[in-house]
Structures are given as C-alpha cells and as structure tokens.
Amino acid sequence: MARVFIFNIVRFLILIILQIAVFKNIGYYNIATLFPYILIILLLPTGIPNFFLFLLALLTGLTVDAFYDSIGVHAAACVALAWFRIFFHKITLDVEEQAFQTPSWGNMGFKWFSTYLLLGTLVHHLVLFLTEVFSFQNILHTLASIFFSSLFTVVVILLISLITYNRKSRLAN
C-alpha cells in the first residue's frame, strides 16, 4: 500500500517533468501534440474514493496548466477524464477487481488496457481542445487536432507502458 502510494507520487513527478521538459516541445504544429501525462490519472489505483480521484485529477491538470499558461484548460480535461475513468471501471470491472490495484497493461491485459487508454485519451483530448478553442468555429480543424493528438498520445503511452511493463506488474502484486 505504501509502495503504491510512493510509486504514484514518483510517477506523477516523472511524467510531469517529462511532459513539460520533453513532450511540450514535440509535435506537429498544433495538429498533433502529445499529453502522455494523463497516464498519471489513468494509472491511479482502482477503487480510490471518487472525491480523491477528482481532486487528484484537478491538481494534475492545474500543475500542467501552470506550465502551459492555460489555467483551467487541462484541469477541465483531467476532471472529465476522471469521470470517464469512474464510469469505465464501473462497467468493466468486478467488485473484487475494483480493490486497490494499478490498472496497468501488466495487470489488466492488453485488450482492457488499450480500450481504456484509447477512450480515455479521446475524452481527455476532446475536452482539452474544445475548452482551449472555446468555440465551434473551425470545428474540422479542432477535430483533426483531437484525432491526431489522441493517436500520437496513445502511441507514446503504449511505448511508455511497454518499457515499464515488467516493473509495474511486479509492483501491483
């Protein structure tokens, strides 16, 4: 339990630093940008109280916002992602699976994890880009950015998960 706690904090720090130092500078104009930091929220242990989940999501979003100078945009997207997470866990996991464990690739299997990741990324990016643009003008451009950015983010997150595959499954057990 304590290890999970520490690992989540470490994951938070590493992903935030990577996001603001590395991923912020990668992208194809504003068509495809990547936000793998959402892994922080996706990989929070299952079964944590909803309020805490939302609070952590808000804090994560605000942290990223602080570095992107876009107060509230990432926070809104992360809160939406947290809601999706609760919904998705409720309909796909049994009660005992909702006990305290990290919903990672190693623990949940590729099929579950990839669906979770794909839908979560889409929800997050949809809210993110729509809040950022804040209008329905140029909707095609916005939708294109959402699509390509989601694709980009999903690929990068899968790569990160692949690299940390073994370690994570050992951690949760």
Next chain:
Amino acid sequence: MKNLWLFLVRYNAFFWFVLFFVFSVFLVVQNNNYQRSAFVNSSNVIVGTFYENVNSWKEYLSLRDINQQLADENALLRKKLQNFLPTDSTASTDIHLTDSISEERYDFIVASVVNNSINQKSNFITIDKGTSDGIEPDMGVITSNGIVGTVLNVSQHFSTIKSLLHPDTKISVTLDSTTTAFGSLVWGSNTDSRYAMVRDIPNHVKVHIGAPVFTSGYSTKFPKGIKVGHIVQTDLASGESFKDIRVLLTTNFINLNHVYIVKDKMSTEKLELEQHNKDNG
C-alpha cells in the same frame, strides 16, 4: 430526504464531476483573456443579432419621420449654401486639399498607341508623344486598369516603350495594399500576353488565389498602389525560401489604345539622394 441522500451518493461521481468541471471552466474563463472575450462576444452576438432584427422591422415604421428629417436637413443646408455663395464669389468654387506629397507628385501624360506587339519574345510599344511633350526615358507607362511598361527611347514626337511583355522588364510589386511582401513582376517564360509572374515572394507569406497585386511605389516609375493583376497560381517554387506566383494581368495588351506616361516630379530628387548612398557605401 433519505432518498435524496441516496440519490446523491449513488450518482456522486457525476455530481463531483459537475462541481470540479464547472470550477475548471470558471478558472478558464476567469484567467484567460481569449476565452473571456469569446464569452462576452458570443453573448454580444446573440444580443446584437436580436437588436439588428428588431431594428430592421422598426425602420419601416419610422421611414416617414426619417424622410421628414432629411428634407429638413436638406432645406437647412441649402439655405446655408445660399447665404454662403454670394459673399464668396471671387474664390473658386471647388476646394483644394493641400496635400502636396500625394497630390502633386505625379503628372500623367496621355498618349495614343501607334504600334504594338504581343507575340514576340521581346515586345515593344510605340506611342505618339516624345520629348516635346516632356517624356523622358525610364518613365513608367500605365493604362486605366493596369501597367504597361517603361519608356525606352524617346524622339521628338514618338517614344518606344519596353512592354511588360519583355524579358528585361522588372517591376516592383506588393501582394496587398498593406505592403507586407514584395516581389518583382516579370513576364517570365510566358508566351501568353494575359499572364505574368511575380518572383521572389518569401515562402512564409500567405498567398491567396484571386488576391490582387499592386505596384509597390519603390521606384520612381510607378505610383504606389496601382493594381497590376490577380493571383491565379501559387504553387510555383523558385528556390528554397522563395516562391513564384502566376498573375492574371488586368492590362489588356491586345487592344491597347490610350496609355498614360507617369511623370514623377520628385524623381530627380529621390535619385540624387539615393546616389549619395552609393557614393558613401
């Protein structure tokens, strides 16, 4: 009461979501200028459109009043004019604006085309005015809807013009009236008298098909802002950082009748000043 509590607990995820999300969006609108203005604007659009619609109907109702007002105003102005005219009979009736730079800089000499060619590799035009009418070599020649070329040789009663349809003619042009991008207008490798090319437009400049092209006014030959043509093709690369643009000329070279020779009264001054740069550099 208990049911309400159960309801809230059961759907607590949704209610937390709404709370947190509203808080985030509140932060966005509060802290971000763009979103704030967008918020204000969208509401303004609604209000504005509503008022516009109301007004378009209300206008009809007050047409009689407006007509009356206009008639009164006309009467008043006419009366004032009547008072004004007899006392000022010595002065000329039209008022001159004394903007010497734009008004007095250029003279235009009208000339008729007596010889013209468009099908050669180098095309020349002959006109029926020469040194006796004040024409000198290197003056610009325009027509009512575009540019023609520059004066090449002058005799007493005739001049030859190096047409735009000549490989050596180069005219400085801009892509819009705000003069953000410059290029040189040349005939290019064309054989068609209706089209020309603008060379050396920087790649970062956004070019729209159909946009007009104007003279830049950098040389003493042409005043600024004469429309040259419209862009028809933009994807012609000339180098790594420059691009070429194909332009449909507004000048109709096929039936050219009257042209205007541009006489820049300040050209000597400008050229002398610029000569100093060369001497010192």
